[in-house]
Amino acid sequence: MNDDLANITLEANGALIDHLGETAEIAMGPPYTVERVRGVAAERWPAAVGLISQSACARGDALLADDDEVTDGETIVLVPPVSGG
Template sequence: MNDDLATITLEANGALIDYLGETAEIAMGPPYTVERVRGVAAERWPAAVGLISQSACARGDTLLADDDPVSDGETIVLVPPVSGG
């Protein structure tokens, strides 16, 4: 295994559960950012690329920006947009 790879657990919500399941793991190289998490997830689940790109990302209850760093072993929550009426 490559020592430069970080393992990130994704916690899916809403419609993303249909693609990723409730949780999924990805391994990614640098840069270790939220934007890279989205990119790796989109490559792994191409059918969900639209939802992934529109989803908010959070660490616990804290929303993250695309340039926020992520660390090996972290859980990132993916929160897709919600529509209703």
């Protein structure tokens, strides 16, 4: 295994569960940012690229910006947009 890879758990919500399941694992190299998490997820699940690109990302209850750093072993929550009615 490459020591430069960070293993990240993705916790999906809403329509993303249909693509990723409730949780999924990705391994990614630098840069270790939320933007990179989105990019790796979009490559792995191309049918969900639209949802992934529009989803909010969170660590626990805190929303993350694309340039926020992620660390090995961390769980990132993906929250896709929802429409109201």
